[in-house]
Amino acid sequence: MPRFFLDQDQIRNRFIVLTGEQAAHMKVLRMREGELVTVCNGSGTDYRCRISDVSADQVCLVVEHEEPSDAEACVxxxxxxxxxxxxxxxxxxxxxxxxxxxxxxxxxxxxxxxxxxxxxxxxxxxxxxxxxxxxxxxxxxxxxxxxxxxxxxxxxxxxxxxxxxxxxxxxxxxxxxxxxxxxxxxxxxxxxxxxxxxxxxxxxxxxxxxxxxxxxxxxxxxxxxxxxxxxxxxxxxxxxxx
Amino acid sequence: MPRFFLDQDQIRNRFIVLTGEQAAHMKVLRMREGELVTVCNGSGTDYRCRISDVSADQVCLVVEHEEPSDAEACVxxxxxxxxxxxxxxxxxxxxxxxxxxxxxxxxxxxxxxxxxxxxxxxxxxxxxxxxxxxxxxxxxxxxxxxxxxxxxxxxxxxxxxxxxxxxxxxxxxxxxxxxxxxxxxxxxxxxxxxxxxxxxxxxxxxxxxxxxxxxxxxxxxxxxxxxxxxxxxxxxxxxxxx
CATH class of the missing domain: 3.40.1280.10 (SPOUT methyltransferase, trefoil knot domain)
Structure with a gap:
């Protein structure tokens, strides 16, 4: 599943709207409606999101699940x-x-x-x-x-x-x-x-x-x-x- | 002490003669008569040598001591x-x-x-x-x-x-x-x-x-x-x- 970082400000709601470079990045990855991506806030929390809409200049995600990242070291x-x-x-x-x-x-x-x-x-x-x-x-x-x-x-x-x-x-x-x-x-x-x-x-x-x-x-x-x-x-x- | 590799063929005698690139390398390092260098045969033996002569196109070394390299891993x-x-x-x-x-x-x-x-x-x-x-x-x-x-x-x-x-x-x-x-x-x-x-x-x-x-x-x-x-x-x- 693709993973990428977003500022915490962008993840405040259950709905995330990507524009500009971020939306372009999703398109490069050929992501489509219904597919899953992981959004990370860069401070240890992962958000599993489903793509709800892909339009010309924006991509919308719905947060389905939130959990602590399991990839951080124990030390x-x-x-x-x-x-x-x-x-x-x-x-x-x-x-x-x-x-x-x-x-x-x-x-x-x-x-x-x-x-x-x-x-x-x-x-x-x-x-x-x-x-x-x-x-x-x-x-x-x-x-x-x-x-x-x-x-x-x-x-x-x-x-x-x-x-x-x-x-x-x-x-x-x-x-x-x-x-x-x-x-x-x-x-x-x-x-x-x-x-x-x-x-x-x-x-x-x-x-x-x-x-x-x-x-x-x-x-x-x-x-x-x-x-x-x-x-x-x-x-x-x-x-x-x- | 500078270290460098030579073919075993070159180290057969107590006297080693460096010419060409090898001699040039010693000159780049500004090595002079009387100074020590370590020559390695690349197969685990180190030879401590003293520079006996530096001339226009060659450098001569005398082998003083030979010992197994201590820098190889135990595994x-x-x-x-x-x-x-x-x-x-x-x-x-x-x-x-x-x-x-x-x-x-x-x-x-x-x-x-x-x-x-x-x-x-x-x-x-x-x-x-x-x-x-x-x-x-x-x-x-x-x-x-x-x-x-x-x-x-x-x-x-x-x-x-x-x-x-x-x-x-x-x-x-x-x-x-x-x-x-x-x-x-x-x-x-x-x-x-x-x-x-x-x-x-x-x-x-x-x-x-x-x-x-x-x-x-x-x-x-x-x-x-x-x-x-x-x-x-x-x-x-x-x-x-x-």
Whole structure:
């Protein structure tokens, strides 16, 4: 059954009217009267709807049934990734959304080559949020992960350290594994990974001071866009998602 | 310390002479006499070498020490991925190499849009093997995973089913999790994932007939390039790699 997100405002009544792009989208899918679609409010509720009318420029839906989405993860994982070159961050936003991340946060660190100023940042953020929405729709999620661009490294550490399990991945850490860092029952997890050039020792010390666990992701050096997705996949597995 | 692969033929003596591209590569890295580099034979042995001479068109190395690579995984994982559109297979080859896969095998299935005939196949294979070699070098691996292009779906099933743990991921499987499919001690694991359009029911039945376990990767629909890397990350985690 096709699924797509609508603003909660549009779902207030039992009848939903789609116009413009939304109606065009239904037509691309060749949806007809009587067929079922799932509408999600992006905050965890799914609405099963039947198409009641298809006209030239609008499509009408009737809400038949409403239920909590069953595609959300049992653990809330925040993915913190340092600014990276090219489209790596976009790649991670798309994949982390598929893999069930609750939110994705980009942050600067001393070896980040990429810096975002005010205007570029706003534009990038809008684009990133769109990528998350599209990946959430395609993967059948009930929520769209929020994407943030944090101002400083310290802001990232301070925020991440509030998670019940706050993990910082460092390629020179050899003994403390992700596995030993995870508790039996996971509720909220923060994962911090670095930029292309890695973290400085001072940055690692600062993370430790914030109470984060410094962990290894094994003996192989992972690229900056591989590490967060590897860690996220493993945490979801450890939480019993698959 | 910089690492790179050489053919075993080049490492037969205690003295290694690099010419052409290899010598140029060392110069790009600004390596000088007396500095250390690690040479790998691509089959699991690392050689620590000291640069003894840098001249206009060649660089000479002296082997000081030889030891088994410590970056190889404790479990042998074969990643079987159906042919996919665009550069998805290249992406998976690069990432699966970083994540420690032992080999990567592409295969056709009935919903694959992409088909490879003889000549294109040879060209693609050469390119894929190069991507694996480059990713192995960058991630510090001791082995370059072999990349194969299999002729048929049946060939993929027959080969994969020989692994001690043979797993087939299907989006309509809901109860049998990857976690329940894995034994406590993993030695060899095969992971099969499908193309953009997924597997047909007949293909799933055939996999079951071959003795493969049909598994879910959770409640979210993963793209065809995300599923193998998610499964591989989880298997490496379960095997105690991180």
């Amino acid at each position: 809330s994982v925040s993915v913190y990734m340092a600014y990276a070159k090219g489209d790596k961050l976009e790649h991670v936003i798309q994949k982390a959304t598929e893999l069930g991340a609750a939110e994705i946060l980009a942050f600067p660190s001393s070896r980040c080559v990429v810096r975002l100023d005010g205007k570029t940042r706003e534009k990038k953020l809008a684009r990133w949020q769109k990528i998350a929405a599209s990946a959430a729709e395609q993967s059948g999620r009930g929520m769209i992960p929020a994407v943030y661009a944090l101002d400083s490294y310290e802001a990232a550490l301070g925020r991440a350290a509030q998670a019940e399990t706050a993990l910082f991945f460092y390629e020179n850490e050899q003994s403390h594994t992700l596995s030993s860092a995870l508790s039996a029952k996971l509720t909220s997890v923060a994962l911090i990974t670095g930029p292309e050039g890695g973290f400085t020792e001072a940055e690692v010390d600062s993370a430790r001071d914030h109470g984060m666990q410094i962990c290894t992701l094994g003996k192989r050096i992972l690229r900056c866009e591989t590490a967060p997705l590897c860690a996220l996949s493993a945490v979801m597995f450890a939480a019993g998602e698959y | 042998s994982v074969s990643v079987y991925m159906a042919y996919a559109k665009g550069d998805k297979l290249e992406h998976v080859i690069q990432k699966a190499t970083e994540l420690g896969a032992a080999e990567i095998l592409a295969f056709p299935s009935s919903r694959c849009v992409v088909r490879l005939d003889g000549k294109t196949r040879e060209k693609k294979l050469a390119r894929w093997q190069k991507i694996a070699a480059s990713a192995a070098e960058q991630s510090g691996r001791g082995m370059i995973p072999a990349v194969y292009a299999l002729d048929s779906y049946e060939a993929a099933l027959g080969r994969a089913a020989q692994a001690e743990t043979a797993l087939f991921f299907y989006e309509n499987e809901q109860s049998h999790t990857l976690s329940s499919a894995l034994s406590a001690k993993l030695t060899s694991v095969a992971l099969i994932t499908g193309p953009e359009g997924g597997f047909t029911e007949a293909e799933v039945d055939s996999a079951r007939d071959h003795g493969m376990q049909i598994c879910t990767l959770g409640k979210r629909i993963l793209r065809c390039e995300t599923a193998p890397l998610c499964a591989l990350s989880a298997v490496m985690f379960a095997a105690g790699e991180y």
